[in-house]
Amino acid sequence: MSSFAPRSERFGKKRKSSSRKKQIWDWIRAVALAVVLAVIIRSFIFxxxxxxxxxxxxxxxxxxxxxxxxxxxxxxxxxxxxxxxxxxxxxxxxxxxxxxxxxxxxxxxxxxxxxxxxxxxxxxxxxxxxxxxxxxxxxxxxxxxxxxxxxxxxxxxxxxxxxxxxxxxxxxxxxxxxxxxxxxxx
The missing domain is CATH 2.10.109.10 (Umud Fragment, subunit A)
Known part of the structure; x- marks a missing residue:
């Protein structure tokens, strides 16, 4: 018996990790954009x-x-x-x-x-x-x-x-x- 996980399981974990990092970066970008827009609106509009x-x-x-x-x-x-x-x-x-x-x-x-x-x-x-x-x-x-x-x-x-x-x-x-x-x- 091999202690290695099947090839499909190893790639599945890697894809999940990559997907999670992408979600985190998407959230960071969305929050940063919201902060920038709030500063612009407060500084110049309302x-x-x-x-x-x-x-x-x-x-x-x-x-x-x-x-x-x-x-x-x-x-x-x-x-x-x-x-x-x-x-x-x-x-x-x-x-x-x-x-x-x-x-x-x-x-x-x-x-x-x-x-x-x-x-x-x-x-x-x-x-x-x-x-x-x-x-x-x-x-x-x-x-x-x-x-x-x-x-x-x-x-x-x-x-x-x-x-x-x-x-x-x-x-x-x-x-x-x-x-x-x-x-x-x-």
Whole structure:
């Protein structure tokens, strides 16, 4: 009797080992591709943002998680009414609503917001929201004027000045967490 396995058994084991190695490499490639895609998507297209503070209380709350579209402003400029995330101070990002564009004038009188001398309707605000008066300001080229939806408690363009468009990270598109606050923001 021979102690060797039949030739067909020896090749079967070798094929199984080769097949298992191929499966492992396939999984490694799939995971690596998923990681690369996730990094690309987060770096250039969408990024989660955690809302902090009372300035957008009419629309979002502290702890809400939103998806920020980082690609949109590489294709076009911000529009009035859009909620944006931007670099405000070193290591701190703010979330506010675009109110006025470059070259426009903005002011508030008697609790009414005015752009270029005309009263602006703001359907995204509660009817009881108040906007304290502030003097006429002209938005410089390459900037936008932003306000928080909670006008009585917001550090926005009334305090920090117009925001350079180049400092805008992207448009907040969706509140996705907690689920009770789930909604589109445009």
């Amino acid at each position: 990024e989660p943002f955690n809302v902090s503070g009372p300035s957008m209380r009419e629309t979002m709350h502290t702890g809400d998680l939103v998806i920020v579209n980082k690609l949109i402003y590489k294709l076009r400029d911000p529009k009035p009414g859009e909620v944006v995330v931007f670099h405000a101070i070193e290591h701190k990002d703010y979330i506010k609503r675009v109110i006025a564009l470059p070259g426009e004038t903005v002011e508030a009188k008697n609790n009414k917001l005015m752009i270029n001398g005309k009263i602006v309707e703001e359907p995204y605000l509660d009817e009881n929201t108040r906007t304290l008066d502030f003097n006429l300001r002209k938005v410089p080229p390459g900037h936008v004027f932003v306000l928080g939806d909670n006008r009585m408690d917001s550090t926005d363009s009334r305090v920090i000045g117009p925001v350079p468009i180049k400092e805008i990270i992207g448009r907040a598109d969706l509140v996705y967490w907690p689920l009770r606050d789930f909604k589109l923001l445009w």
